[in-house]
Amino acid sequence: MRKLVYGMNLALDGYIAAPCDDIGWSVPSEELFQFWSDQLQATDLMLYGRKLWRTMSSYWPSGDQQPDATPAEIEFARRWRDMSKVVFSSTLDTVDWNARLVTGDAVAEITRLKAEDGGRMSIGGATLAGAAMRAGLIDEYVLATAPVLVGGGTPFFTALDNWVHLKLVETRTLPCGVILTRYETRR
Template identity: 65%
Template sequence: MRTLTYAMNVTLDGYIAARGDDIGWGVPGAELHQWYNDRAREIGVSLYGRKLWEVMSAHWPTADQQPDADPIEVEFARIWQATPKVVFSSTLDEVSGNARLFAGDAVAEIARLKADDGAPMEIGGATLAGAAMRAGLIDDYQVVTHPVLVGGGTPFFSALDSWVNLRLVETRTFPDGVVLSHYESRR
């Protein structure tokens, strides 16, 4: 059975995007970007909600070809391009690259994918991750907290029907005061 990790940049006040879907506060420094590259290399399937897919697919398919791209960005772009992706959306008509579109029951499809053998999966996008959280499908939470308060926007955690007990397995501080808190679900 595969594991499922929810990992995203988050503000100190708990948002993955500020009002207006602004994520400009979360640009990673070199050490954090390398951490993202290293973990992305281990991912077998990435699960995206529509909004996050639109952000990622607008940049990473050609990021390695940009003249101002640094080696860490080129590396991430190539890892991202090679990783199979499932995009969950009922409003998109198609997706491109190494991705497939799924418009049905997201929770059932995520559970089906988890039941397969294979490398770990990651999930991104607050709405999609929220549905997986409520269904008890997320095994790991990797909260990458940036030292900024934005006062509102899209929260990292959605409303839950019941508690999710977690166990802290790792903390790490990056330059610029960014802190990784890695938790496992205790079932």
């Protein structure tokens, strides 16, 4: 069975985006960017909701060709392009960049993918991850908590019907002040 990991940058007050989907507060430092690049390298399959897919696919297909791209950004762009991706959306017609589109029941498809042999899967996007959370499909949570309060917006965690017990497996503070925490779901 594959492991499903949900991780994103979030503000100290728990939001992954401020109102109007503003993520300007979350510009990663070199260390944070390297952390996420390492996470991507450890992932075999990325699962995206529509909004995060649009954000990622608007930049990373050519991120390595930007004149000011750092070596880490070049590496990340190449990894991102090459990896398999599944995009969940009822409004998109097509996806590209080594991705396939799922328009049906996301929880059923994620459950099917988890049951397959293979490596780690990562899920991104609050709505998609929220559905997986409520269905009890998330095995690990990775939080990169920035020292900023945004006051509202899109929360990292969704409302749940039941408690989810977690075990802290890692905590680390980056020089930029971001605190990285990893929790495994206790079953």
